[in-house]
Amino acid sequence: MLKLVGVNKRLGEFHLRDIDLAVLPGEYFVILGPTGSGKTVLLETIAGMYPPDAGRIFFAGKEITCLPPEERRIGFVYQDYALFPHLDVRQNILFGLKSRKIPAAAREGKLGEVVQLLGIGHLLARNPSTLSGGEQQRVALARALVTEPQIFLLDEPLSALDPRTREGFQRELQRIHRATGTLTVHVTHDFAEAAFLADRIAVMQRGRLVQVGSPEEIFYRPSSLFTARFVGLRNVFAGEVLEAKGHRLFRAGRLELAVETGFTGPVGCVLHPEHLQLSPTPTGGTTCLPGRVTAVYRRRFYLEVMVDAGEELVLWIPPAGHEHGFHRPPQVGEKVWCVIPPAAVHLFPRSED
Numbered sequence: 001m002l003k004l005v006g007v008n009k010r011l012g013e014f015h016l017r018d019i020d021l022a023v024l025p026g027e028y029f030v031i032l033g034p035t036g037s038g039k040t041v042l043l044e045t046i047a048g049m050y051p052p053d054a055g056r057i058f059f060a061g062k063e064i065t066c067l068p069p070e071e072r073r074i075g076f077v078y079q080d081y082a083l084f085p086h087l088d089v090r091q092n093i094l095f096g097l098k099s100r101k102i103p104a105a106a107r108e109g110k111l112g113e114v115v116q117l118l119g120i121g122h123l124l125a126r127n128p129s130t131l132s133g134g135e136q137q138r139v140a141l142a143r144a145l146v147t148e149p150q151i152f153l154l155d156e157p158l159s160a161l162d163p164r165t166r167e168g169f170q171r172e173l174q175r176i177h178r179a180t181g182t183l184t185v186h187v188t189h190d191f192a193e194a195a196f197l198a199d200r201i202a203v204m205q206r207g208r209l210v211q212v213g214s215p216e217e218i219f220y221r222p223s224s225l226f227t228a229r230f231v232g233l234r235n236v237f238a239g240e241v242l243e244a245k246g247h248r249l250f251r252a253g254r255l256e257l258a259v260e261t262g263f264t265g266p267v268g269c270v271l272h273p274e275h276l277q278l279s280p281t282p283t284g285g286t287t288c289l290p291g292r293v294t295a296v297y298r299r300r301f302y303l304e305v306m307v308d309a310g311e312e313l314v315l316w317i318p319p320a321g322h323e324h325g326f327h328r329p330p331q332v333g334e335k336v337w338c339v340i341p342p343a344a345v346h347l348f349p350r351s352e353d
């Protein structure tokens, strides 16, 4: 297990703050955060490039806070790959082993294994400057893996690739991880990438880890407006919960909603658009808000309907709409009811943002 306890690091204006983190053996752990939030500094601190100002780092039960980087058995793949331009692919991959004084025969054996794992046998004699971005990335991964690291650190390894290549690479990283079982910490600002790869995600904001959880927890139960917005959720409102005649009411601007919650006072609220329903008539039993359709967008597998229900709401409904009593797509200007089942509503106390 990789464990960080109360780790702090100041670099100029930036402050990595009170990082407490436990990554389990074999886990694929993703750090998700916007540019400048401190993701690279955190990885470099784990790798030993910066000594923390405070706090301790442990791996497999031993303290490594002051261990030099080369004694940490870490494989680091950088944001920009950082291949050596004067070495060919083969020499680039073998570089990490040479400095470790491993016998020639064993070196060749390990080289063969990673070359096969990454399918780069045909590239071995090439110079890095002649490789495509995806090929460079494979070589960078091979160079890190050949040392058989106990911790694999990946700093936005896919950000320079086009979307299609990136998706292919995500599957590749998953396959490599399953084959090697190495504890991995992967940094990205892309929630879809994090959701695909991660066992667990930590969300980073201004040098702090603000939420740690499974992709489902982060997406369906964000703990702050920052996380909700950063992962691209829709219908995110800053409001408050009020007591009204024994009921609790969520209010944000002109939106009012009866809610069942233990919270009162300032809260954030997410209404998941895929769990909302549209109805031509009011329905009994569930919270139901009248509104008027302001726009209808055809998406690949659903319709995105915008409704002015005090504030603007987004609903994702099946294209035919029959399920909700519509026999044709809702029309702009039409009066409708937004059905809001309790499961669609996620509330959280709001302090910052």
Ligand SMILES: Nc1ncnc2c1ncn2[C@@H]1O[C@H](COP(=O)(O)OP(=O)(O)OP(=O)(O)O)[C@@H](O)[C@H]1O
Pocket: 011, 012, 013, 014, 033, 034, 035, 036, 037, 038, 039, 040, 041, 042, 189
């Ligand atoms: N050696 C340093 N000295 C001073 N400030 C630094 C140093 N290294 C990083 N910083 C600052 O720390 C902040 C966090 O940087 P970091 O590179 O960790 O961000 P990041 O989350 O990796 O962003 P990106 O997604 O753009 O790579 C930035 O504001 C950066 O300018």
Ligand SMILES: [Mg+2]
Pocket: 039, 040, 041, 079, 155
């Ligand atoms: Mg970075």
